């Protein structure tokens with residue numbers, strides 16, 4: 145294997161993933177999922193994990209060809225199965241104190257040519273089986289992080305017109321820049337980035353806005369915020385007391401909208417890649433928090449099906465602020481991967497809200513969260529509404545307006 | 557990646573592993589462990605598993621560099637850890653009906669340069685954690701099989717003087733020949749081979765020998781057989797009712813000796829590779845089943861330590877007959893891997909016996925097995941005592957002698 149990807153940068157990303165992403169503790173075990181194609185990164189992660197005092201690093205490696213073999217050869221009965229024994233074991237390991245890292249790098253469209261009914265059933269069976277482990281991550285009971293690796297299959301999707309080696313090199317460049325590991329002191333760069341995000345979240349939390357008003361070409365949208373909402377961004381403390389960065393990269397400052405208080409029209413600024421389909425030219429009208437009209441110039445049927453998933457699918461679960469100057473936005477690329485694409489622009493998400501985006505959220509019941517305006521749904525789909533023209537005002541209870549974004553950047 | 561190993565033969569080995577090795581049943585799940593370097597075989601195994609009606613194939617892939625990272629970087633505390641959550645999950649999957657396949661291919665000397673105390677402690681922690689899953693395999697509760705793949709690191713150990721591509725090609729040739737997949741109908745070839753082995757086991761079982769007398773240069777050894785012993789070889793029925801071939805390749809016909817009834821001297825005919833050390837020129841004297849003298853021209857200290865493992869380590873747990881003309885023997889290679897080396901020559905094993913090598917063995921208690929002469933120990937180490945000169949007589953209760961082997965081959 146030749147070094148298509150710079151080993152020094154792989155090593156820096158591994159160190160950032162362990163020290164900043166996970167903040168792995170002395171003696172803590174680590175469960176690490178990754179595609180086989182990401183092994184050069186996985187090996188350096190194991191190195192840095194043990195250097196940081198890891199107990200035991202257990203890799204669970206996936207392979208695209210193995211995944212496809214099932215869709216190509218298995219009988220119909222296979223598509224309701226899932227490795228429950230493995231996920232229940234993971235949940236047990238998390239209860240025992242293990243941390244969790246995921247490396248993403250699979251082709252985002254891997255299953256787009258397979259039988260959609262089989263894909264949907266297998267996905268559902270897997271989601272149900274994974275729930276005990278996922279809930280510990282979603283409730284932030286443990287320190288966890290997601291980082292990524294420029295695999296050939298993902299690179300081919302982002303740069304379909306380039307030969308493989310050039311596509312990989314370009315995707316690598318974009319990943320390393322977005323992950324802030326191109327400088328001499330990436331861990332220091334992340335500390336500075338986290339401090340900058342903290343300044344933003346503290347300012348937003350101090351303002352106690354009741355709504356945000358987005359204005360840009362095609363958009364005139366007022367997003368009401370949930371009662372007792374809390375802004376988050378960058379490093380955050382898990383319930384096990386470890387402060388970690390769950391996403392590498394991350395650029396967003398985000399909170400929970402009120403499910404019944406969004407009004408107006410919004411035009412998406414980027415295509416939305418959803419389960420192998422592309423939805424482009426989205427325009428939507430909200431009335432009292434609910435989408436009452438939705439159009440798309442491409443993939444409108446997929447969009448309508450998405451909105452019909454359940455009642456919460458037509459309401460917002462997240463609003464997030466990302467400056468137009470963010471490195472991911474500046475790359476101008478569509479990564480077909482939410483970890484990247486949601487950090488390229490201000491976005492809203494249809495569906496489920498995050499309980500941690502409420503003051504004292506960990507102690508609130510589902511009923512309390514709903515009463516404060518938190519949305520609930522099976523889905524959580526982010527789509528980009530920000531760009532170079534985006535202006536945002538914060539609106540307080542008394543009607544006072546405060547500039548938050550001007551021309552796509554933080555106003556203050 | 558270029559095709560160092562012929563894809564057509566990889567595919568045949570995969571088909572034999574699924575159809576003959578495992579005899580995978582419609583709807584049965586499969587847990588498959590393998591080194592990442594064996595992925596070309598693992599992918600074809602998944603293909604044939606789903607074609608055979610597999611429910612879900614769950615691969616658990618290991619990587620030598622990841623294993624080494626621990627020995628190189630981890631703190632002392634790491635070496636008492638093991639992924640109990642994973643092994644307990646596997647045991648649960650076996651209880652739920654899953655089959656088990658292992659692909660071997662790691663460098664047999666991978667850990668030979670690491671801290672031996674860490675290697676020993678990590679091995680022990682792993683053995684203890686693995687016990688719930690291993691016991692279901694050892695008790696033959698499920699259909700399982702082991703096959704192998706010619707990885708570069710293993711090939712380099714077998715052919716240290718060849719460049720990597722030639723070493724891999726030579727090891728591949730040896731593995732495919734030994735695994736009987738070089739002909740047009742490998743599944744048919746295995747059916748014929750299993751039938752031939754069954755003829756041998758039935759003949760041996762019909763004779764009801766009380767002892768075997770081995771004679772060759774340096775060897776004059778009488779191995780007493782356990783009361784109610786049963787000979788096994790080739791395909792065999794697991795407790796779940798599935799007939800499978802637990803080892804690919806396999807050449808041996810084997811049973812349980814009586815722990816107190818072996819007399820005489822024996823000289824090993826091949827070096828013994830044990831946990832990264834080579835023991836050569838072994839000569840041993842047995843009195844009443846127990847080794848009372850042991851010498852080796854190389855690695856004698858390792859041999860003595862092995863014999864001191866526990867009381868059962870000085871007594872026999874297996875005696876196995878392999879003709880000198882077996883394909884593995886004819887290759888003339890030392891594979892440093894018991895799956896191969898034990899199928900190259902008649903062998904005996906120090907340590908633990910197999911309960912299935914007793915008539916009605918599954919229903920016997922440990923006490924009954926011991927009373928019939930079955931040995932017990934933490935270890936089970938096979939070493940080769942057969943060669944071109946080996947003569948074996950079967951001895952009956954009345955003293956009648958029947959030729960079993962002459963000049964290294966079956967006499968009848």
Ligand SMILES: [Zn+2]
Pocket residue numbers: 396398462464486491526
């Ligand atoms: Zn977001």
Ligand SMILES: [Zn+2]
Pocket residue numbers: 462486493524525526
């Ligand atoms: Zn989101």
Ligand SMILES: [Zn+2]
Pocket residue numbers: 808810874876898903938
């Ligand atoms: Zn044997």
Ligand SMILES: [Zn+2]
Pocket residue numbers: 874898905936937938
């Ligand atoms: Zn053995």
